[in-house]
Amino acid sequence: MTPEPENHERLGQAVKRRQERRERWQREGERSLGQNLAMIGALGWTIVVPTLLGIFAGRWLDRAFDSGIFWTLGLLIAGLAIGCIVAWRRMHSE
Structure with a gap:
């Protein structure tokens, strides 16, 4: 079995x-x-801000549609995921 050329390219890029x-x-x-x-601190705020925005938007939607915590929970998780992805990318770009 011979390694694929794609793996050699990725390895070369990683070494470089x-x-x-x-x-x-x-x-x-x-x-x-x-x-x-x-x-x-910057990475922390990168995660906290989208999470809080999701919570506030979710609470507003829950009050507007009288839907309990449906939107709050969904947008909290979405905001947290977006914040973590942005922080991950920023950390790896440094």
Whole structure:
């Protein structure tokens, strides 16, 4: 069995990305504690804001349609999922 060419390309890209990160780390050094805390705070807000927007929109829809917590729960989960996806992408772009 021979490995597929697609796997070789992905492996090559991963190795290149790792090498670029290592070179950047050697050039710039470790991030400071303040920078790490700022990143954690920004990622936290990236998750919290869509979640809260989902809750507020859901409560408004539940009051408008007298539907209990149907919209609140659905939009809370949707907001949380969107926030986590955005935070994940932002974290991996750093």
